[in-house]
Amino acid sequence: MTHMHVAGTIHADAVSAAPVWLSKPDDVNDLADGLWSAGVRRDSDGMMSIGGLRVDDLVARTGTPVYVIDKADFTDRARLWRDAFGPWQVYYAGKSLLTLDVVRWIRDEGLNVDVASEGELAVALLAGMPPERIALHGNNKSVSELRLALTAGVGRIIIDSADEITRLEKLCRELGTRAEVMIRVTTGVEAHTHEYIATAHEDQKFGFSIAGGQALVGMVRCFHSRVLDLVGIHSHIGSQIFDTNGFEIAARRTLRLISQFREATGVELPELVLGGGFGIAYTRADTPEPVTDLAAGLKEIVEHECRGFNLSVPLVAVEPGRAISGPPGTALYTVGTVKPVELGGGQSRRYVSVDGGMSDNIRPALYAAEYSAALANRESAAEPVLSRVVGVHCEGGDILVRDDFLPDDVQPGDLIAVPASGAYSRMMASNYNMTPRPPVVAVEDGNVQVLLRRETLDDLLGLDQGVREGNLHDTR
Incomplete structure (x- = not known):
């Protein structure tokens, strides 16, 4: 030993x-x-x-x-992601680099922003990002940050657990409001990255398991809620990923879940988030895919899988962070x-x-x-x-x-x-x-x-x- x-x-x-x-x-x-x-x-x-x-x-x-x-390079990259992925939505992952001025750059280039804490949400709101263009993440959101999101009118709250459904419903009733939500799911995809930044395998803290049936149960619960409006599902497979293979599997499993939800409820959810995790070059050995090629590949994957499940192509979103700010x-x-x-x-x-x-x-x-x-x-x-x-x-x-x-x-x-x-x-x-x-x-x-x-x-x-x-x- x-x-x-x-x-x-x-x-x-x-x-x-x-x-x-x-x-x-x-x-x-x-x-x-x-x-x-x-x-x-x-x-x-x-x-x-x-x-x-x-x-x-x-x-x-x-x-x-x-x-x-390099401000010009930052805004050029934001614009490149916006144009390459249109008409899909692009949410800038604020956790990668967030200041008031960075939010304003993102806002002015037509991107949305996702935030992962009350502090990040406060920065986005103070910078003037329209609240309907903000998505709130987090595996253990506090009552205070959920309250801020609801009172500000945040566009999407990504629900991460059954406890959060209970917490959010209680706050909505207390405030006399409704919330548009997505369910974050774990797809079982093992991204080729460090364990600490791989986020879609089963044995980790994020999301509802698809394989274990938790995801479908959570979705149906939100669907029947009197104060929550379920609009879609959210997936994120990891960080610093250089190809579309993992995203292909994630898209297949999330779209299959949307199909199963349709069978259970008769409703086809209109939105799907494939997350971020797109890699950049830190060394001469790193070879990230050009953004235009990445966008074309992901669009082809989603359209192919939708045909297989006889689904309409949903409004898809991606969440680049380091790919823009790094x-x-x-x-x-x-x-x-x-x-x-x-x-x-x-x-x-x-x-x-x-x-x-x-x-x-x-x-x-x-x-x-x-x-x-x-x-x-x-x-x-x-x-x-x-x-x-x-x-x-x-x-x-x-x-x-x-x-x-x-x-x-x-x-x-x-x-x-x-x-x-x-x-x-x-x-x-x-x-x-x-x-x-x-x-x-x-x-x-x-x-x-x-x-x-x-x-x-x-x-x-x-x-x-x-x-x-x-x-x-x-x-x-």
Whole structure:
């Protein structure tokens, strides 16, 4: 029997060289196509620019770490999803990146938004998103967030459990209102992704099981409710998915369920949500399908399955999040220390420590998410060396970029850029080690717009009731 501590797998892998998918680049200064936002360039002196603004000028204004959103790329992607999937509905998954201005961009491009908490719902409403274009998710919605959704007139509430049906009916009667609802179902599809972001297999917390019969029972219960209007079913099979195979199975099983519901009630439900989970390129090995091809493939699947079950084609919706917000985002960090580590067998790895870490991007530590990195403030003629970009936190697993090649002459003070950082990074950030969270800024035509300001120590200490008023930094 092998015994290892919690960080054992990290240390066990430390003796290996580059992973098989990572190859040494011919030019370490190259910004690989598909990894970076459309507005990322290298100027003639090697300095990276984003949205027409040089990163040295940007960092002089914002400091590091900082999340930079290429606004034009973001809105272009939103528009591409809207047009490729029309006349289907597109709901932007707010959990990937949500601020007041992001909601306004989405709203103005004609997309809807789905939210997964009372806080996200409050942001969407405050930003001016019409409530009928909002869908509310959550496996354990509180009474207060359901009340807010009902009083605001949210267009869709996605019901996740029998307990929630009871809770929602009680609130509707109390408020003298009705709610349009969908039932979230688990289709039994095992998406090829990390366990923590696979959401349609049976043994997990989301939704009503189709195989176990819970889904049909929940649907019939909502159908007979005096205060709930059942309009359809909702499915989500996972995240970071690169092909349509899983969606084909999910569509078949959900449409079969709609057919069974028709047999039980005589009513054909008009709406179906296939969820999100569409993958993006985090490394050169990732090959996401073009949005237009993805849309055409999903439409063909739905139409084929509807013919098989003799159903009318429902109003279908998809919920892209990272596919819109991820690629436009770049994280910028400043190098603090550089440390070569010998791995044995003539192999070595360069550890590049930067001024961020797992507090601003937990994804690599949480489920081994892979990212890429590049030297941002200059070009280099030095040899590419296998590198690992790590953070400042007191954890061996504090890794931002597990494996990539950086120039051999990376040194303290250099800027490191991490592409595809717009989705989930800042939204999942924490204050571990009492670290203030970084800002999010949008850049367009050389102009900077602050979406979320940088947190300060005063922000953090202001929550501590042991601090004497007016003396936040008084340690006596």
